[in-house]
Amino acid sequence: MRDSLPPPGPGELREPESVYLGRQPILDPHGALHAYELLFRDSPENLARVHDDFQATAHVVARTVGEIGLSAVLGDYRGYVNMNRTLLFDDIVHIMPPERFVLEVLETVTFDDALLKRCAQLRAAGFQFALDDVVQLDDALLGVLPYVDTVKIDFLAAGQGDLPELAATLKRHGKTLIAEKIETHQHFAQARKLGFDLFQGYFFARPQVLASRRASPSRTALLRLLALLAGDPGIGELEAELKLNPGVVLQLLRLANSSAFGLGRRVSSLRDAITATGTRQIMRWTQLLLYADGRGLPWRSDPLVQLVGTRARFMELAAGIMRPSDEAFADAAFMTGIFSLVHVVVDLPAAEILARLNLAAEIRAAIVDGQGELGALLRISQAADRGDAPELDSSVASGPAFAGLTPAVLAKLQVEAATWFAAHRLE
Structure with missing residues (x-):
């Protein structure tokens, strides 16, 4: 059902005034709401203009968790989110509270040993899995059943004569069954008779489009400010630019008055801040504002900002152990961590937005291709996020430069990074 369009052409970052999100209810046999499937929308029109599955899901998650908010989107219910193979291995998973989201694996995903291991890790972390668009019973389906909790059966595409055996077999394996694409009362009655647990389709409701005003300051303004900061501006020049960004000024004043600086007096002027x-x-906290998008929430309540902030600090600390007297390398490690998730919030592929930001080639290579020592550090930080001990061991063993990053040291750095972020939170 996903439409496709060509990717956006070159030009300015798209900065619409509002953000949009689709949601379609999933109901129980009595018609009561059970959950929502969350869908990408880029306008008030109820159309799935998806040119990239990865980017679409990244925006769904960012808008649900941050820009619109979990309570406004989901209330007390779970949200089903489409995941392809790349997404299952990506950092975006760590932004989603596992008790609020079901990872819906697309029908195009091929399960191999690496993916099955990843699914087991995520299930151990508390996530539930749903298998999407199932139409027939085969060996591949039976092989992945131990790793999923729910199976969604495409009621229109599945052979009507095969549905009884398909449903009965899946029920015997203890799976929750969702009949999707239910479009008539006859479909609904048939699905209930076959023992389906949950139902979704146009017979009940078309997707609803949610909209929210985009927060200020805009990301375009933040990027302009970052470009100025990179040029080592004087206080007067920086003060003039900041005055054009009142949202940043507010956050800066809150930062200057936070527990991180302990000045013993309240800072009230922009120049003092x-x-x-x-x-x-x-510069560092302007980079983080790219993810918070200027929202007035306490930053510790935003899982995206928390993840990117602690990761960047973790990488900076690890770089300091690798090269104790190389401040430039530590700064590059921090920026690699900061921009490793920029694709989640900017409507461009990672390689394109990193090129536009004019980041150093080694930072771009680390994020896009995992190259160099910064790429290895990024993999270590990602493995630490997941608690993946075997991957941590293999990454650390990748060269003598990493010899000082023992498991005990890495655990200590994680605590220090989390403490640093907590000290700088804006309340």
């Missing part, structure tokens, strides 16, 4: 924090810290 710049002096108190310094351009290096202003």
Whole structure:
């Protein structure tokens, strides 16, 4: 059912005034709401203009967790989110609270040993899995059943004569069954008779489009400010640019007055805030604002900002152990961590947005292709996020430069990074 369009052409970052999200109810046999499937929408029109499954899901998650908010989108219910193979291995999973989301694996995904291992890790972390668009019983389906909790059967595409055996077999394996694409009362009655647990389709409701005003400051303004900061501006020049971004000024004042600086006095002027924090810290927290998008929430309540902030600090600390006197390498490690998730919030592929940001080639290569020592550090941080001990061991063993990053040291760095983020939270 996913439409396709060609990818966006070159030009400015798209910065619409509103953000959109589709949701379609999943109901129980009595017609009561059980969950929602969350769908990508880029306008008030109820159309799935998807040119990239990865990017579409990234925006669904970012809008649900951050820009619109979990409570507004899901209430007390779970959200089903489409996941392809790349997404299952990506950091975006760590943004989603496992008790609120069901990972819906697309029908195009091929399960191999690596993916089955990943699914087992995510299930151990508390996630539930649904298998999407099942139409027939075969060996491949039977092989993945131990790794999924729910099976969604395409009621229109499945052979009507095969449905009884398909449903009965899946029920014997203890799976929750969802009949999707239920379009008539006859379909609904038939699915209930076959023992389906949940139902979804146009017979009940078409997807609803949710909209929210995009927060301010805009990401375009933040990127302009970052470009200025990269040029080592004077206080007057920086003050003039910041005055064009009142949302950033508010966050900066809150940062300067946070527990991180312990100045013993309240900072009330913009110039005092710049002096108190310094351009290096202003740059770092402006980078984080790309993810928070200027929202007035306490940052510790935003899982995306928390993930990227602690990761960047973790990488910076690890770089300091690898090269104790190389501040430039530590800064590059921090920026690699910061921009490793930029594809989640900017409507462009990672390689394209990183090129537009004019980041150093080694940072781009680390994020896009996992190359170099920064790429290895990024893999270590991702493995630490997942608690993947075998991958941590193999990454650390990849070269003598990493010899100092023992498991005990990495565990210590994780605590220090989390403490640093907590000290800098904006309340």
